[in-house]
Amino acid sequence: MKFKIKFADQIVGLFIIVALAFFVVIVVLIGANQRWFAKDYRFVTSFQSAAGAAPGTSILMKGFTIGKIDKLTLNADNGVDAEFHIYDDYYDKVREYSILELTVSPIGLGSQLLFHPGTGEALLEEGAFVPTADSIQGQSLIDQELVLIPPKDDTITRLLANVNPLLENTSKTIVTVNRTLTEVNRALAGQSSGPLGDIVGDVSAAAAALPGTMAGVEGIVDDVEGRVAALLDQAGSLLAELELIAGNLEATTAAVRDPTGLVTTLLDPSGSIKTFLDDDDALYKKVMSIIGEADKAVRSLQGIVTGLNGEMPKIAGLLNETKTAIKQAQDVLEGVKNNPLIRGGVTERVEQESLYGAMREGSFE
Amino acid sequence: MAIIAAIGRAARTKASGLLYGLGFFYNVLKETGRFFRRKQVGYKVLIMQILFTGYEALAINAVMAIAIGAAINVIGSSLLPQFGQSQLMYSILIVVITRELGPLLTAFVITARSGTAIATQLGTMVVNHEIEAYIAVGLNPISYLVVPRFIGVVVSMLVLTVYFNIFGLLGSFIVVQAVNPTPIGEYLGALMSTLTLADVFSGLTKALVFGVIVSVVSTFQGFAVNRASTEIPVAGIKAVGSSFILIIVADVLVTLVQYA
Structure with a gap:
């Protein structure tokens, strides 16, 4: 009798058991990487707009992902209430006067949700409200220097921070030139009163x-x-x-x-x-x-x-x-x-949904 | 009027065939529920079916998975950085290997190897009056012949899909090391951070559905043979053709359900 036929039960058993073992290992690895077994600390915040934020958006601190957004809801005052969690490894960063900052690129270079720790000694209780940098409360904390905001040291972030004022200045300059030319034209036409x-x-x-x-x-x-x-x-x-x-x-x-x-x-x-x-x-x-x-x-x-x-x-x-x-x-x-930003015109950008996010919208979980 | 009558007859025949097929599927499910409660000789048939359908297809399945995974890795690691989207390689790898091509290619392999084999084997048994002999001695042909093949094909599909994922996601990594060396820790960490249970269960759901389709269609086409030996290859061809079409339709439907 052929070996394969003689030991068919063992071969098939091994064939299935190895597959099950691989399956279990993969599930465990997924769980370990996606923190199924770790404790998270949940907090709430409020944004002016949810543009640039979505459930699953990472919360960054000095380039490290320390948490994620869980849920976004539009409230009765047309604000956006958000629930988020911070990993237990970084819970000691969530001190009193901490704030969140949502930076969205005006030219479509993406967004970042940054966490700035407060200077307070006490840790925030789970479920506490963490203000955002653009809120009145957040501005007050920044003005009082109760929150540690590091300088934006990466080129892209600095570029993002400077792009908006640059565009505003350019816009103002163009408007001024336009007004000047209009005034000159009107003056040359004898219609000006200046x-x-x-x-x-x-x-x-x-x-x-x-x-x-x-x-x-x-x-x-x-x-x-x-x-x-x-x-x-x-x-x-x-x-x-x-x-x-x-x-x-x-x-x-x-x-x-x-x-x-x-x-x-x-x-x-x-x-x-x-x-x-x-x-x-x-x-x-x-x-x-x-x-x-x-x-x-x-x-x-x-x-x-x-x-x-x-x-x-x-x-x-x-x-x-x-x-x-x-x-x-x-x-x-x-x-x-x-100007290198607008030289040659601005190419039309085709919005593409994040594949990573889209896959999770069909989640079975 | 003759055309309308012909259309009506064709519709009635198709509806009747569909109802017959659904009744056949119902009987298979019913007998499958009873299978594990009985100490039957059908268990040996099941083991042999898994051996032929699953174990013996492992080699070709592994080669396909490694080749496709390596191709995606090589193309992704050279193309995606040009757009600053290197991290998308893992998403693409998972979508292609785990969600789409894994179950689909495995189903095609099983259809080509085992679907035709099941249809021609059962067709031959019908032509040789073996089915009548089983009935004569009190054995339910569905319970003894169809259910072990049904369970065997479904289990083989599920197991081979898991192997396809393993070889496609991890085996291809070994091949890629020759082209673009990457630390295993970095690769596994990024892969496991991107891979979700939804991805895994999406592939397994498709494998389950495809396994059911291949086994039911193949056994149904085998039993559809009447008396001539020339009908046997026709049954094999029909089993493959119908299985492919139904697999693709089911793939679209399952994907729509998952992404809807």
């Missing part, structure tokens, strides 16, 4: 008034030219008259030389001198009027030139401010472009 807008508005108004002023200047110049031409004409006629007078004077001189007819000639009421001088100051008034108009035109030109000189620093300042704003905007955009 100092820059006023300056630009003044310049714009001055520039708008400039064509009218130039037209006025041209009118004045035309008027002056007309008046000067008239004046020249009158001066020409005056010279002609003066020549005539000179001729007359020559004749008078000749007449003076001849005493017989001089007095009669000078005292003649229809003579040329009498006629020239007796015109009711018409010539004088005309000349003064022309000079007055010319003076006004020169003053107006002087006022325009003075106004333009006064506006030049404002225009120069405005151009300098615009140039500085554009340079700052360029620096900010370059900084945003070179």
